[in-house]
Amino acid sequence: GQSAAAPPPQLLVEQLHEQARLHPQRTALVWEGGSLGYAELHQQANRLAHYLRDKGIGPDTCVAIAIERSPQLLVGLLAILKAGGAYVPLDVEYPAERLAYMLADCNAGLLLTHSSQLATLPHVQGVGVIALDQLHLDNWPSQPPRLHLDADNLAYVIYTSGSTGQPKGVGNTHGALAERLQWMQATYALGADDVLMQKAPISFDVSVWECFWPLIIGCKLLLAGAGEHRDPQRIAALVQAHGVTTLHFVPPLLQVFVQE
Incomplete structure (x- = not known):
């Protein structure tokens, strides 16, 4: 007869909360000059999530986020998901008119950013x-x-760069995201002692699993500094300094990195 299909994995938000409960004292985030434990990271994200709910954010509402790679970026991403919203990562280096198009196109309810970016970001009606x-x-x-x-709710919308014509938003559901993360873990098996480096630009889909996969396993997520993904020497130094075990490369950068 037919073998029963494996049950679908828990959704990301539930998996994240489980790690916060199981390992509150473990280090979740590390960056140049600091770290955050699981309990502290989640408390910050939970407070922001309540604030976002109060502002009307809920399932299938898009919330744009334009922050350089930093602890605040991670807190923001987690908070949007915990509020039920779908995050829309915007690259702060994109031209203002492209960002304005994305904000209008995804019908963003809010734009989360850092005060240092306010002068350069576009203002979009509503x-x-x-x-x-x-x-x-x-x-x-x-x-x-x-x-x-539920599994059909939107988790995030990522825009293609729009180098040819208008950028195009591609959404992904919570169900598909959970399955992707489950596949990553089945294939590459992170353990509690692993250290994964987040270095892909937040507007690339590789960043999705870089950000969340370690946090559902209970290991450490190292944030490369803003712009450091372009610097193989800096990446090599971070790998050595923090004992990084897992990171993603596009082949040309990997060649340079190996030569370092």
């Missing part, structure tokens, strides 16, 4: 802009918001 570094969220609940997501 899209509220929030500088995360200017928020004071200490009084918001540190537990995750109650949430009913």
